Amino acid sequence: MAIKVHIEETGFLKTEKAVKKAVQLIRRGLQKDDVIRSLKAADLPVSPEDIYEIGRNRIKARKKFSTGSKLFFDELGLRYSTPEAVADYRARRLRCRVIADVSCGVGGQLLFFARYCRKVYGVEINAKRAIIAALNARAMKANIQIILGDSLSDDVHNLLKDSEVIFSDPARPSIEKVRTVDNLEPNPGKIVERYKDITEKFAFELPPQMPPERVNKWLNGEKEYTSLDFKLNRLALYMDGLARCDVSAVSLPSEERVTDQDEAVNIESTSRIRSFIYEVDPAVVKAGLLRNLIGRLGFEAEILNEDKRRTLLTSDDKQDSAFLRKYKVRQITNFSAESIKQALRDIGAGKVTLRFSLPPFKYWDLRRELENGLKGDRWVHLFRVGERAILAERQ
Ligand SMILES: C[S@@+](CC[C@H](N)C(=O)[O-])C[C@H]1O[C@@H](n2cnc3c(N)ncnc32)[C@H](O)[C@@H]1O
Structure with missing residues (x-):
């Protein structure tokens, strides 16, 4: 009916x-x-x-x-x-x-x-x-x-x-x-x-x-x-x-x-971190169109890290695209709380956003630990690639 x-x-x-x-x-x-x-x-x-x-x-x-x-x-x-x-x-x-x-x-x-x-x-x-x-x-x-x-x-x-x-x-x-x-x-x-x-x-x-x-x-x-x-x-x-x-x-x-239909280009993987890192929009990754995006933009970039949650590119070039979030690399250090805290102090950080996968209940514990005692006013984004911590600022 x-x-x-x-x-x-x-x-x-x-x-x-x-x-x-x-x-x-x-x-x-x-x-x-x-x-x-x-x-x-x-x-x-x-x-x-x-x-x-x-x-x-x-x-x-x-x-x-x-x-x-x-x-x-x-x-x-x-x-x-x-x-x-x-x-x-x-x-x-x-x-x-x-x-x-x-x-x-x-x-x-x-x-x-x-x-x-x-x-x-x-x-x-x-x-x-x-x-x-x-x-x-x-x-x-x-x-x-x-x-x-x-x-x-x-x-x-x-x-x-x-x-x-x-x-x-x-x-x-x-x-x-x-x-x-x-x-x-x-x-x-x-x-x-x-x-x-x-x-x-x-x-x-x-x-x-x-x-x-x-x-x-x-x-x-x-x-x-x-x-x-x-x-x-x-x-x-x-x-x-x-x-x-x-x-x-x-x-x-x-x-x-x-x-x-955008021409796909080959894109290499690297472990060398350049001046910028770029987060790739998850829609591009899910669609399997990363190589087409790089081809369309004519962007010189390499893949730094790919996991379930995010794909990171690195490049010395500045590239603007709504599909890319750009970060300027400020420091690279070992992935240990002590070295990260020292690097955050050196940069003059006040806040730090964690941009790697960890269970939600651990996110705030770690963030509080890292932000404790920071006196600066810069907002830093922390990425993890293997045992390296990358501290970067959003551009
Ligand atoms: C995901 S919702 C749609 C939401 C909508 N696009 C919006 O923006 O508000 C799907 C709807 O399909 C209805 N639905 C499921 N089977 C149906 C059918 N055989 N005929 C008509 N509606 C149906 C459900 O009751 C549900 O309200």
């Missing part, structure tokens, strides 16, 4: 009023049950328990969304909703006349499709989330048709017949040893089967931990790894009608790109 979700203006205004009240009461420190008891739920599209949950999440959403104080989220909806910079980028890349997001959640991505596409459908199988998506569409005055239903069903398929692009950011199990496409809901392969009579333009969000070879076992197309503020954030798969290359990486917010 597929139901078109429509929220009347009066229903929207009453819900908004109730959420505002819940936010006030939560802020005043009232307990959950007391907040719920004080809410009048008559004629609202969601229950008082839901209003409480939306109120709590509205407080949190302010940090994640510039429009967070207007939006509606349930707990999972907020956790899964696409960050604004990514959602805006994705919507521009998929700009078309009619788009259908067939697993829209509370509509984080959907609201951005509405900015760039003339007609937007959002399908959601979970009733509460479908209503919340409709509330969000109203809150942002976005013209979106929300459909409550299973996107793999005939009923929903029949409502989406004029779609030019089918997009899905499927739900994934929270714990999984190896990320695969098999456990995604709705399953991307099934979505393609279901809608291939309507369009050949499909785009999916996949777990970003998946390397390109693993994606290729299931589905073909451009695999685009996206980093947001130097952290791997998304992997989008653009299938046939939308692909521009085989693998790409894009850095947000700058939108700098590298693809497998």
Whole structure:
């Protein structure tokens, strides 16, 4: 069954009023049950328990969304909703006349499709989330048709017949040893089967931990790894009608790109530390495009260290790229607390960020130990390469 979700203006205004009240009461420190008891739920599209949950999440959403104080989220909806910079980028890349997001959640991505596409459908199988998506569409005055239903069903398929692009950011199990496409809901392969009579333009969000070879076992197309503020954030798969290359990486917010079509160059490994070290954006590493990036930039650099968490390059040249974090090397010493502390004092350091893998509970112990007694004002970054400590400053 597929139901078109429509929220009347009066229903929207009453819900908004109730959420505002819940936010006030939560802020005043009232307990959950007391907040719920004080809410009048008559004629609202969601229950008082839901209003409480939306109120709590509205407080949190302010940090994640510039429009967070207007939006509606349930707990999972907020956790899964696409960050604004990514959602805006994705919507521009998929700009078309009619788009259908067939697993829209509370509509984080959907609201951005509405900015760039003339007609937007959002399908959601979970009733509460479908209503919340409709509330969000109203809150942002976005013209979106929300459909409550299973996107793999005939009923929903029949409502989406004029779609030019089918997009899905499927739900994934929270714990999984190896990320695969098999456990995604709705399953991307099934979505393609279901809608291939309507369009050949499909785009999916996949777990970003998946390397390109693993994606290729299931589905073909451009695999685009996206980093947001130097952290791997998304992997989008653009299938046939939308692909521009085989693998790409894009850095947000700058939108700098590298693809497998940029000429790859050979890059040597070294143990000799030069004037600068460069951290490589994890999206480039995951995409397997480091050699293409170096080729595109025409950068004379060598690999100093590669491990699970980070790849470090070293060079005497200054290079600017959103995919590279540049550090000027100040001192190199043995990796022992005493020598590192002496080097930090010599440099005039006041703070030190540790840029090597160690368990989170050890991070602050070591950082406190190293910072103890420092009187300088320089902020130093400490890298570990084998038994050597590199003290460097961000450029
Ligand atoms: C990761 S969330 C989407 C988040 C969304 N992109 C955003 O930015 O807010 C995935 C959603 O897909 C929905 N879903 C799972 N299977 C579905 C199906 N067969 N049809 C429609 N929606 C489905 C889940 O209920 C969940 O809300």
